[in-house]
Amino acid sequence: MTAAAAARSIVRRGMFLTAVALLGLAAVYLLALQYAPVEARQGLAQKIFYLHVPSAWSALLAFSLVGIVSGLYLWLHDPRLDRFAASSAEVGVAFSAVMLTTGPIWAKPIWGTWWTWDARLTLTLFLFFLFVGYLALRAALQDPAERARFSAVVGILGLLLVPFIHLSVYLFRTLHPQPIVLKPSAPSLPPEMLRTLLVSALVFTLLYVGLVTLRYGLTLAEEAREEAGDAA
């Protein structure tokens, strides 16, 4: 029962961290709506910035860690690394779903279009697809050791794919400029906005840590239960 107890304590820790992060998220809403000033040109639509940018940050953090940890797994073969990579990929897909839904909602009133094939948009969209594929592969494999090895290979290949996709979509766009309203280059933010953004980034990072811990603990609990089932 020690394995199950360890899993439970990690799940509890994850739930605690997630709860703290969710309280922090409520504070971010308050800060964004009450403390940060209304942007002069974009008006209230700019408020989505405080959710969009931090969720993008968390998603990229999640995916980079999957790539790095996958490389380490192929070297060390530690099952903890595989569990972490799987949890991080799942949470990363969730964050990129937030990023990919808040993005168009923001883009419509400001750029006048839901979607544009801008280099950064295209890159994040393909990252999302890549990790959906990663999770689909995991779901389709039965043997845990095989699942760990295969997904580590996809994770590390994915990490190396990122610069290539970025380069190709960047070359593609610069050679074919389209008459779209480009994203305004980051103006020097007023201190209130910057502080709100930093708080939000911190909250989203904490949310990432909380959710990954929770997912990691749940995976441990599943494994403990399977082992108990095998022993019985």
Next chain:
Amino acid sequence: MPEAVRLALAVAAKDIRAELRSRTALLSAVVFAALVLVVFNFARDPTALSATDLAPSVLWVTFALAAMLALNRAFTVERENGALDGLLLAPIPREAIFAGKLLANLAFVGTVEAVTLPLFVLFFNVDLGAALPGIVAVTALATVGFVAVGTIFSAMAVRTRFAELMLPVLLLPFMVPPLIGAVQATSRLLSGRPLSEMLGWLRLLALYDIVFVTLCTLAFSAVVDE
């Protein structure tokens, strides 16, 4: 000839020989590519878009779809009768097995492309003219990279329940850089632009080949060794 090269060629020769005896996969892939070309012709509005404007995209989407179909074959044939176990038990380095599989896949995909190209010229009334050597070179450059990734992914996909679906889902994101590069280079070649205008794309394709052929060769043992 170094031992590893000889072994890789032996693995490739085995695959090619097996394929030439049945020819089912090769013929279906060629027919599939021809059908995609035909369907494409009806999927455009001929009054709005001339065939030549669409030609590079048509050619490359056809190549990509046919390659995907062809790559599924590489390890499904090894699954039967535990053929892969036999191959792994043989005293051959994993890198040589991967290189052999890659070469066989390249021969396979290359044949499909070689048959598709004249059909494409015929159906879309494209004048290749002086662009032919360039197009062959770009095709080779783009194909090597994604076939390397496709080879390792097809070794994984055959172990899953939905192999035919799993391969495209995993491979398509990896096809994006070579596909973009190849389409861009092809359209410049067809309109007779100078080499300097596509040098950036050719560099990207070459870099992709080097990085992914190396990485897939090294990662292959993690896929097949328990």
